[in-house]
Amino acid sequence: MRRGPDRRTVNGMIEVRQLTKRYGATPAVDGLTFTVRPGSVTGFLGPNGAGKSTTMRAVLGLDKPTSGEARVNGRSFADSTWPLHEVGALLDANAVHGGRTAFDHLYCLARSNRIGRRRVTAVLDQVGLAEVARKRVGTFSLGMKQRLGIAAALLGDPGVLLFDEPVNGLDPDGIRWIRGALRGLAAEGRTVLVSSHLMSEMALTADQVLIVGRGRLLAETSIAELTAQGESLEDAYFALTGSDVEYRAAR
């Protein structure tokens, strides 16, 4: 296996500067600036349509910004020679080829970054899928697909990890497992950015939070600071996002 980037020469930071992404006239992301640092879990929160997924796609080089920039380890991730070794991402757990086995799905990804079979076996073991490694992904439950997506993100042992709503649709056991996995990755000194709509879960998982509304930054702070006045994370979230919700039912 060829080695990825030297950990000592990368800063592990996600830096978003004046990022704007428009689809037609409407900005999905509107002049967003923030920094995500290593060693903690950063929750990325905001109402539906606030621009979280668009921002993550821009960080991963999957969406070209209209203006501004997103950098990982000090440069555009689209220029990375070692994508899986630098950044691991889970954007959509269902975006897998159902006819492939779990092992083959991961091995296809691994080969593109010159990662060997032994590492594929190790990450399957790490996420608890060793016993179903030879089963077709099409037979997997959502929880198993989320675990597989996390295994894919971990393949290259990256220092930076992005997870877009990884606990959506999971049972309590799966939610607890993901919480432990994210906290463990941050404790190893990695940078972990995770979007979620579950405030109670984020209060347990994240150390830092970024809150966005209508593509703009509403808060960049720690959970401890946000809840220092005795408010819950959910109360603080509603106070910040109150006027930025795109759709609301009539009362």
Ligand SMILES: Nc1ncnc2c1ncn2[C@@H]1O[C@H](COP(=O)(O)OP(=O)(O)OP(=O)(O)O)[C@@H](O)[C@H]1O
């Ligand atoms: N490919 C696209 N074409 C047109 N509009 C888009 C596209 N992708 C996103 N948008 C729009 O950009 C805005 C931000 O969407 P985005 O998916 O980034 O928000 P989000 O915060 O991730 O939302 P959710 O919490 O619902 O997943 C929304 O108004 C959405 O409709």
